[in-house]
Amino acid sequence: KAGVTQTPRYLIKTRGQQVTLSCSPISGHRSVSWYQQTPGQGLQFLFEYFSETQRNKGNFPGRFSGRQFSNSRSEMNVSTLELGDSALYLCASSLKRATDLYTQYFGPGTRLTVL
């Protein structure tokens, strides 16, 4: 079974631009979560989508948004990029069933650099 895939793997943008990152979960997984990883703040939860609905959101400004499609693929969008948005963005998928709560499987990440 294929793992979580993320595209693109690397991105370079300039301040003020916007960016869209994509994530395809493991087949059968309906929950997709996004995390931001930086040297200073570590791993921080951005949001979770399940059945095309945002279920939870972390403490990030409204410039960070996302969506999920009917095939469970998810995208996250960051508008008006700031230098501090430079990070590794990780997507994780899970089955979210009663016997396997919280177990998440991660993709390889998208490295975003904002200049």
Add this chain to the structure above:
Amino acid sequence: AQTVTQSQPEMSVQEAETVTLSCTYDTSENNYYLFWYKQPPSRQMILVIRQEAYKQQNATENRFSVNFQKAAKSFSLKISDSQLGDTAMYFCAFGGGATNKLIFGTGTLLAVQP
């Protein structure tokens, strides 16, 4: 709010030896999961082992095992017969409560020396 603490920023171990990485957590939840993830230089986050809080038996996965002390809120990872490929950042994570998000510790950078 849940917190996860990893007090060892870096550790080093000789190949074939055993090393233990420490993790403590704080929560008021009764039902939760604890995880160890490995992040090698490739940056891919790999699930190493997980422990359900309601299970008293410590989880094991080949050379990896945990020492789960629920009352002490401690969750350490033991790596036996360390291999060069074990060199990575190791994150302890907590999953529990109403949300599906994981709370991560700050990580322990493990270097396996030949």
